[in-house]
Amino acid sequence: MQTASSYEKVLLARSKDRPGIYDYIRTLFDGFIEFHGDRLYRDDPSIVGGIAMFHDIPVTVIGHHKGKTTEEQIAYNFGMTSPEGYRKARRLMVQAEKFGRPVITFIDTPGAYPGMEAESNGQSNAIAENLAFMSAMQTPSIAIITGEGSSGGALALAVSDRVWMLENAVYSILSPEGFASILYKDAKRASEASDAMKLTAQDLKQFGLIDAIIPEGKKMFLALDSMLLRELNRLMKMNKTALVEARYQKFREIDHMND
């Protein structure tokens, strides 16, 4: 079923040649205005967020920013987000809810930033608050894992009504290297770990942990555009109570899906 091995997919998912957050924004949306800051401490550049038009629907767009060149990667902390970034995302989602805008997130992160300042500023608190807010948000949300969706740092933007993955994206509890060093006491066994972890879009679709796979290639943006349009229209027709209840059940029933 798979042409590339799990670990090849991990490497592919991390490739600098893949589209980044601004590529998605430029291609899929019009008139993007970027908003900054968590209103508490600072602006975390590893998260990009703002408002834009999707066809005739105003939406809030939020995503991880990894950067492509080395300078960029350092500037955006390789897409590793600090509490301020998650709090910025949450602030933009609160705003989206107020004005009834759907939220579309693009996820591509090696994980939440494991730094001293991030811990001091409440990394756990920031992630947990995002999970809680997204779970009960009274406006539709769609999460798209575009590259590397690693750990709570990815989930913090993905408690959504629809969770999609690009064909060569991966979504996992932590990096295969981290997983291997914990369970096999040897980070070099990452390839073996990525098989055992079942982190490819194909595996996760089979488990029912994600809703759809977006085929990559020439017509990827076209496919994404039609899927977004169709599902947003569907979700926006639901009343708020039904929407929140459906999302509750979606995550509530997660381990029964493969029964």
Place this chain on the structure above:
Amino acid sequence: MLLNDIFSQRKIMWNRMAQKRKRGQEKIKACPKCKMEYYSGEWKENQYICPSCHAYMPVPAKERVAYILDENSFKELFAQIITKDPLDFDGYEEKLQLNQRKTGMQDAFLAGVGKIENRKVAIGVLDGRFLMGSMGTAVGEKIVCLTEYAKKKNLPLIIFSASGGARMQEGLFSLMQMAKTATAIEQFKQKGGLFISCLTNPTTGGVSASYASLGDIILAEPGALICFAGPRVIEQTIGQTLPEGFQRAEFLLEHGMIDCIVERKDFRDTLSSILQMHL
């Protein structure tokens, strides 16, 4: 040596002899910090606090419930929930069985109802001895069932956490338990429920970054390690050793992340006082 010291040393010796007569059959466990040896009954009676150096040892979930609740008031719920080993992960089944044998629990979470000073509560306790108290599908499901039970019955919800984070052997299913527990807790809180989250050593990773950080009130035991990324991971990232006390309960208090630090033996009284103000 002072006369006083000699007397206190003899007192300790007498005490040890008396304990030996009383508990000769019990297992002896040494304090990992000061190496003093005590019988298992002594540990239990002293709430797993070392009598000589006052270090906090991990508390088995069943004992924790006994320390917190009115005598014989605990009734276990959702005991039948077990993991389905969703990834069919090599060696996991055997590891589970070994941990079940070691702890007498089906998985790392004990859930139930009981009373504190006659006030009925829903209570859950993570047991750090069971695969480091890690949260997989069984733990997540039990937390959600308990939360929904508390919501339905209008009970305050108290959860004691002790966890190394998400359970690796269940992969993304474990990550999803963060979303699942956070979702249930949020609904419970929005319906007016009181959630008191009690953090004990250690509360880290996916547990710390989900339901455990969502308490209306967050209490912690002194010295408990509470963090998202563990100290070793951070040391690798920044390439230097961390300062003393970093990510400990006192540090979190100072940084505004928890409400207060409560001594282990004061927990029952503190919880009771809080409950009295939430009638």
